[in-house]
Amino acid sequence: MPRIFCETALQSGASLGLPPAAARHVQVLRMQPGDALTLFDGRGGEYTATVERMGRSDVQVLVGDHDAVEREAAREVHLALGMPANERMDWLVEKATELGAASIQPLLMQHSVLRLAGERALKKQAHWQSIAIAACEQCGRNRVPQIHAVATLDAWLSSPNAAESKFVLSPAAASTLDARTGAGSVCVLSGPEGGLAPAEEEAAVAKSFLRAGLGPRILRAETAPLAALALTTLAR
Structure with a gap:
């Protein structure tokens, strides 16, 4: 499943227009409505998501459940x-x-x-x-x-x-x-x-x-x- 960074803060249940860089990434992958992806916003953990709509220059997704998983090194x-x-x-x-x-x-x-x-x-x-x-x-x-x-x-x-x-x-x-x-x-x-x-x-x-x-x-x-x-x- 594709993992994509979203600079906009994410929240479970939200219908969200992806910011330009994330939207371009989805379009390059030729994803279609109904396709699943993983989003993360850098604030901790990651979210399941589903593509709702693919526009010519915009992508709408439905943000799903949050998984608090972290994969950071033990030492900063x-x-x-x-x-x-x-x-x-x-x-x-x-x-x-x-x-x-x-x-x-x-x-x-x-x-x-x-x-x-x-x-x-x-x-x-x-x-x-x-x-x-x-x-x-x-x-x-x-x-x-x-x-x-x-x-x-x-x-x-x-x-x-x-x-x-x-x-x-x-x-x-x-x-x-x-x-x-x-x-x-x-x-x-x-x-x-x-x-x-x-x-x-x-x-x-x-x-x-x-x-x-x-x-x-x-x-x-x-x-x-x-x-x-x-x-x-x-x-x-």
């Missing part, structure tokens, strides 16, 4: 990362969503190849958010991770961070991430191609980030945050 993990270039960031957002990331913060760093600002940065943020939504539809998550606006590392480090444990990935770290992860929410900071500059790593440490490694090999900019995410969501 937030990724902050130097954006890898080209399609690698798209791939990273998709896989991080599947692995259970609670949020993703794209960062501009000294060694960043991809440099975004202004309208281009806003368009990329919206694009990555749509990738996260599609990944949730595919993998069964009912809560969509937030893709934050692109920020500089300095600006982000100066903003509040409520994570209970904070780590900066560093090849020179004495301990690996799985051995350093405490209980509660986690924030992991990872560099772009070329890694964090020494001054950037020191700035993170000055903000109470602990250095942590991922083993003896040097991982790519799009691989390291995913490895860290898998370790921290699975750690007990």
Whole structure:
């Protein structure tokens, strides 16, 4: 049964016109009146639904029962990362969503190849958010991770961070991430191609980030945050 994200708040028994993105999804699937689907609005759980009417540009559905099922990771993990270039960031957002990331913060760093600002940065943020939504539809998550606006590392480090444990990935770290992860929410900071500059790593440490490694090999900019995410969501 197709799973579709609906940004409009859902309620059992409601007859609802789907918002444009959800309506287009139903139309692309060539669904017809009477067909069943699953809807989720990011507020928890999911709903059964039935297509009532297919218009040329609109879709009406009848919202059915709510199922409070959740498929979130046991630990809330937030990724902050130097954006890898080209399609690698798209791939990273998709896989991080599947692995259970609670949020993703794209960062501009000294060694960043991809440099975004202004309208281009806003368009990329919206694009990555749509990738996260599609990944949730595919993998069964009912809560969509937030893709934050692109920020500089300095600006982000100066903003509040409520994570209970904070780590900066560093090849020179004495301990690996799985051995350093405490209980509660986690924030992991990872560099772009070329890694964090020494001054950037020191700035993170000055903000109470602990250095942590991922083993003896040097991982790519799009691989390291995913490895860290898998370790921290699975750690007990």
